[in-house]
Amino acid sequence: MKTKFYFLTLFLIAMISCTQVDNKLNVTVYETSEAGNKLTPISTFTSDENASIITLNPKETFQTITGFGGAFTESSAYLLNKLSKKNRDTILQAYFAEDGANYSLTRTHMNSCDFSLNQYSYSPVAEDMELEHFTIKEDMDDLIPMIKDAMKVSKDGFKIFASPWTAAPWMKDNKKWVGGKLLPKYYDTWALFFSKYADAYKEEGIDIWGFTVENEPHGNGNNWESMHYSPEEMTEFVQHHLGPKLEADGKGDLKILGYDQNREGLKEWVDVMFKDEASSKYYDGTAIHWYESTYEVFPEALQYAHNKAPNKYLIETEGCIDSQVPVWQDDAWYWKKEATDWGWDWAPEKDKHLHPKYAPVNRYARDIIGCLNNWVDGWVDWNMVLDTKGGPNWFENWCVAPVIVDPAKDAVYFTPLYYTMAHFSKYIRPEAKVIGLENSDKELQVTAAQNTDGSIAVVVFNEGKTKKSFKLLLGEKETLVNIDAQALQTIMVSTIKN
Template structure:
């Protein structure tokens, strides 16, 4: 493990008294006062290392706290945190020695480790694959008599099964980068547009994928129509452009009805968009179609263009529509090994704008951002050195760790406020009543005062750091 004292070891010290106090009472039913707190920090001196804090103190009348946490104001529930198990990531994992792979996956998915609970799968080839492929490459096979997931049975499904064995409640969402080429205008998986004549067969293709994965022991909990639905990536990789009208027709008249009428698959969620913040108006237009909206369980966003606050428009215009975050990545030309504070800042903004999860892009790539068949230079959450076998846990990893190891499925984001913009903060309350505050500081070292109820906690923040603080409250 990569921290000498994990959150559950800390939690065990106060669990017995906290459990008695919480029994039979709503976590939000009354003003509650914080007791013993624990903290972990990532900075240039160490990663997710325990930090000793002074005790909570009574707030003086003249105290002006830097952050006020109010558990009585609650927001979206949290589904979890994770990264994409692409063909490329699964390929690299499959080539690791079995004992080392098991140790690494346990580190990632065990509740005693990083506690990842969400993952993303590709329906056929993405740009991060060892080759371009789909599940039925027989032109004109509208009955899908040649459909097969044989490619995935080699190493993708075994890795997914292994992750699920460690984390049985792992929530997997999946997207296609392209239908089979013969279902598209110009007949290629590389870029291009969907052909309306093949909407019905493609809906069946999507259900065949879901059924095949379920039969293989890897049920998928949510799907999107298309990854990055508003671009064909200039024909440089598997991609497909869908007009808003054609996608609406596809969901309303084909995929939605077929999915909901299938007794084995009807609970699979259907998410819209799976693309950047700036396309929120497309989603708004589509959701005005009542029939289409009846099949939609959420909206998925990427972080490459626009601002997280644009996701707020969906909540404003369509109250109660769940928001999910499904892709973002560092680039090789950036500082991927040391940009944890920037990533924590960005993840904070995404969660403050209503996202119920964080799913980053490739879980694992090599030092050159390979394998891939596309034009981009993404960095994995973890880098596997192809020459030495060393695993380098990048800034994305440590930022994700500070959330995922402490914020459990079913947690609620709770209110936190403060006027200082030199650092960012976000707070949660776990289902067992534990409160979590994540602070990211990209600037100078400083000490901040956190107020919960009428108590104050002093928390030192080092330069380029993430600090996670947890505590429980009593009446």
């Protein structure tokens, strides 16, 4: 009798063990933290009876991901050419290799911008209405080689869209690089400019995916290259000039993104851009920036823009730690609320509350998660590489990039911002679908997306000063995860076979 009882006990223990194994969710956890982790695999977790619950729902799907990445600027490309081949290759591998951040969506500038070495245009000859003297020679030394080398590194390839800061002064009403508007008599010439640019880059072996019509059409306080549009003026240009020209030249597949500035102005722009079928025809989506606030995501504006054009792109095309000199090789600074932005000094009094001091990592993590949870399908950082001063920048508009270099010493610093971007770009791949979830801990910021291979990437950000625990649930399977204080995690859930 005792023998039977003994074997029955063993059988029950085995059954319970099998059930526990069967219910175990197979995950790999990567963490970047204030304590020093940098995309570090985490595998040991301690139980916590107070663990919150995050429940995934892959059956509830939202937007399709276009990609994540950064911008090719002349400043970044110039700096890469100042480094040793070893360090140049290290940076390009870190951004574009499969075992690096694996960037999939990128931006570059047409003509010069503030992160150029000087001011220039591809149409240097005044009144050249047919752009017979069009040339991209200014890009040949630095910018184009950087893009080509990135293409060699990237296994899956990446999309690249281009943005003009301004037309040449001779096309504008104020005849200056800064401010002013494109004269209507040059609308056709400016549309031709986009077409010629795509041809010129294609001749260099670079396929352009699309354009934003104008970087920051509201201007930038009359500081560096800019050109102003109202929503009506931009839509007139796109509807009757740019769209038809690209279509006539066999480039109708090139994407056109309107607006390209801060989110608070979204409503008035999308109301005009997507007013009716005619105005919407050539717009493929909307481009946005994050400079309206150091902490606010503006979810209502994002939701409004999506609902206005639910089948079109909504892409964050620029965000960076602006108006700030980088802090060299001090990871701790990027986790502290010590950074200030342009609005700290210059925002109108009524908007000052939107620009408190902030921690750079927090700003990136909460914004990308907030965007993904509000229909944004792509998120593009600004400069990939800057120097220890935050340039070069001809206007001395210093900013921070995820990778900082000191060319004089051939030194490279991968800031925590690099790892923050990689938590998204490396694991949430193009064509992934953002999925539904329920999160019982409102202090944890969470988003999730299912890749085309079936894997699910869950990104969790703990902005607080206290370590937390949560159970991650998917169907009948679960796993316990601990997340450190001030930490960002990507949890990769393996494909579950039914």
